[in-house]
Amino acid sequence: MLLKDLKDPRIGRATIVRVRVTDDLRHARAFVALAGDPAALVRALEGLRSAAGFLRGELARRLNLRYAPDLVFEADETLDEMQRLGELLRSLQPPEDGAP
Numbered sequence: 658m659l660l661k662d663l664k665d666p667r668i669g670r671a672t673i674v675r676v677r678v679t680d681d682l683r684h685a686r687a688f689v690a691l692a693g694d695p696a697a698l699v700r701a702l703e704g705l706r707s708a709a710g711f712l713r714g715e716l717a718r719r720l721n722l723r724y725a726p727d728l729v730f731e732a733d734e735t736l737d738e739m740q741r742l743g744e745l746l747r748s749l750q751p752p753e754d755g756a757p
Contacts, residue, residue: 667704688733
């Protein structure tokens with residue numbers, strides 16, 4: 658739906674990385690990632706939040722749900738955390754020339 662149905666240019670190439678849905682399917686929290694500058698991610702989140710009503714209706718229709726979940730979009734920070742962890746681990750490695 659993001660690629661074909663939404664025409665908001667703010668969304669760009671945003672990717673939904675994971676979704677957490679409550680047991681009763683009433684609420685869904687979607688984590689969004691976007692390569693590039695943080696400002697583009699903020700714009701993409703704004704676009705997704707403005708399209709939440711449309712997306713909710715489409716989910717209900719396409720999945721034949723009695724109740725469509727309320728959609729909440731948040732920035733996914735997993736990639737940033739992995740990058741910081743990798744940098745930390747690289748800083749702990751001994752130099753390659755064998756010097757202590």
